Amino acid sequence: MNISPLRFLTWSAIALSPLGFASAALAAPGSFVVPTVPINAPTSAGGAFPYSRSPGAAVVIPMPNSSPLPRYPTPYPTGTSSGKLPPLPNRITPTPIPQPSILNGKLAYRVVVNGADAARVSAVVPGAFRTLVNGQSVVQAGVFREQGKATELQQILNRNNLQAMILPVQANEVPSKPVPSTSPSLNPTLTPLPIPKSGITVVIDPGHGGGDPGAIGIGGLQEKEITLSVSQQVVALLKQKGVNAVLTRSGDQEVELAPRVDFAEQANADVFVSIHANSFTASRTDVSGIETYYSSSDGLSLARTIQTNLLQELGARDRGVKQANFYVIKYTDMPAALVEIGFVTGAEDAARLASATGRTKIAQAIARAILQYVQS
Numbered sequence: 001m002n003i004s005p006l007r008f009l010t011w012s013a014i015a016l017s018p019l020g021f022a023s024a025a026l027a028a029p030g031s032f033v034v035p036t037v038p039i040n041a042p043t044s045a046g047g048a049f050p051y052s053r054s055p056g057a058a059v060v061i062p063m064p065n066s067s068p069l070p071r072y073p074t075p076y077p078t079g080t081s082s083g084k085l086p087p088l089p090n091r092i093t094p095t096p097i098p099q100p101s102i103l104n105g106k107l108a109y110r111v112v113v114n115g116a117d118a119a120r121v122s123a124v125v126p127g128a129f130r131t132l133v134n135g136q137s138v139v140q141a142g143v144f145r146e147q148g149k150a151t152e153l154q155q156i157l158n159r160n161n162l163q164a165m166i167l168p169v170q171a172n173e174v175p176s177k178p179v180p181s182t183s184p185s186l187n188p189t190l191t192p193l194p195i196p197k198s199g200i201t202v203v204i205d206p207g208h209g210g211g212d213p214g215a216i217g218i219g220g221l222q223e224k225e226i227t228l229s230v231s232q233q234v235v236a237l238l239k240q241k242g243v244n245a246v247l248t249r250s251g252d253q254e255v256e257l258a259p260r261v262d263f264a265e266q267a268n269a270d271v272f273v274s275i276h277a278n279s280f281t282a283s284r285t286d287v288s289g290i291e292t293y294y295s296s297s298d299g300l301s302l303a304r305t306i307q308t309n310l311l312q313e314l315g316a317r318d319r320g321v322k323q324a325n326f327y328v329i330k331y332t333d334m335p336a337a338l339v340e341i342g343f344v345t346g347a348e349d350a351a352r353l354a355s356a357t358g359r360t361k362i363a364q365a366i367a368r369a370i371l372q373y374v375q376s
Contacts, residue, residue, distance in 0.1 A: 109150035110167045112138040117162055119315060123352035124160050125153070133167065159219055160351035161285070200374050201244040203264040205274035205328060206231035210254025215279030217344025219354060223277040224252065226353050230341065231275050233363035234370075241371060257327040264332050271302065271370055272336040274328045277353060278343045288346030289317030293338045295329040301376070303337040306369040313365035314352065316342065335373075339366065 113121045113128075115137030121128045125141045132138070141157060141164065144150040150166050157164035206227040208214030214223025231247055238245035246267060248260045264272045280287040290310045294303040303321045311318050319340075329336040341362050342349030352358030 108168070109144045109147045111141045111143070111150050111153045111157070111164055112167060113141055113157060113162050113164050115139055120160070120162060120348050120351050121157070123314070123348065123358050124157060124162070124355045125357070160354055161218065161347050162351065199244075200271070201246070201267055201269045202238055202271045202273070202370055202374075203246055203248060203267055203269040204231045204234050204238075205248040205260050205264075205272065207274060207276035208254075209249050209252055212254050215277055215344050217277075217279055217282075217353075218285065218347070218350040221277075221344040221350055221354055223279070223344060226277050226341075226344070226359065227275045228252065230359050230363050230366070233360060234273075234275070234367045237363060237367035238370065241367075243371070243374075258331075260328050261331045264334065264336075269332075269334050271374060272329070272332045272334050273302075273306070273366065273370065274326070274336070274338040275366070276338060276340050278340040278349075279345045280343055282345055285345060285347040285350075288343050288348040289319035290314070290342060291319035291340045292321050293324040293326060293329065293340075294321070295323065295325055295336065298335045299329060299337050302335045302369075302373050303339075305373045305376075306337055306339050306366060309365040309369040309372070310339070310341070310362065313361050313368075314358075316349070316352075341366075 112131075112133060115130055118128070118130055118139045121139045121141055128139050128141045130137060131140050142150070142153050144153075147166070147168075154164040154166055206224070208224040208227065210224075212224065214227070216222055228249070228251075232250075235245040235247055248263050249255045260274075278291070290307065292303040292307040292310075294300045300321070300323075307318070307321050310316065324338070326338050329338050342353050344350055344353060352362070
């Protein structure tokens with residue numbers, strides 16, 4: 001195309017004038033404006049441009065097609081059709097943590113202890129029994145519909161140095177106590193209390209009292225409180241069988257040794273039994289067991305009968321029947337025995353001595369022993 005010199009000069013003047021800054025607005029559709037710096041690029045003919053552009057000038061470069069460039073780079077994958085978003089990736093839903101489901105609204109809270117502590121748990125909760133949870137041997141101490149009650153039992157067991165756990169489970173998944181087998185039990189159920197001879201008087205002597213607490217053990221267990229509780233139950237059981245049973249102290253009062261002996265003599269007692277609790281070094285919680293003492297030969301049979309019944313009823317450790325010169329059994333004229341019903345410092349015994357159930361079992365064994373003795 002032939003361009004006249006006059007037309008060429010006119011176009012050049014427009015391009016180099018301030019109007020050149022507005023050329024972006026005048027660019028044809030399908031073109032864009034590129035700001036430039038001075039250049040002397042070679043032409044296709046090998047020469048130089050006949051002029052140089054000053055900074056700020058612009059060149060309108062035609063695009064090969066009419067599609068406008070996007071204002072920003074597209075965030076979508078290549079090939080995405082205009083106006084459509086790519087499908088969202090599949091959302092990964094986290095697997096919920098399994099929670100115990102409620103079957104028909106019945107949720108049970110099972111209190112369990114390590115299976116190795118079976119004897120100690122049974123001393124606190126006589127109905128406890130062994131079972132398996134996830135292949136592990138445990139002792140089931142109780143099952144409750146209310147979590148609060150399960151927590152109460154857990155706290156009782158923990159106070160007795162038993163690490164109890166609460167396992168929420170469906171009520172129909174909780175094993176019931178197994179049916180007893182025909183094999184001999186370690187703790188056989190003893191026969192009912194025998195009927196004594198008429199006219200029998202028995203004096204029961206709760207050790208210590210008042211300002212004399214006796215031994216103090218695990219969890220603050222006090223001998224004076226344990227012995228009074230057990231002695232009161234022994235007297236009640238004997239009275240139910242028609243025995244004239246009395247206590248050397250009926251409350252938390254301190255009674256010297258001599259008045260205890262005098263009381264038994266004045267009552268013309270046929271049998272005298274003094275009840276105590278043992279103790280050892282606080283660091284030796286492994287020391288537990290039952291032992292019964294006598295002084296004279298007429299008390300030996302009574303002591304043996306008491307020891308045998310306690311071991312059968314409790315399944316406790318046997319520390320034997322021993323002779324000793326304790327004041328209250330040495331100076332009494334009737335058959336007398338002094339029984340140490342367990343160690344307040346021993347893990348096994350303390351759990352039993354702190355439990356109302358454990359104390360009742362101790363009292364039943366002593367009462368049975370006395371009734372057996374007076375029948376012999």
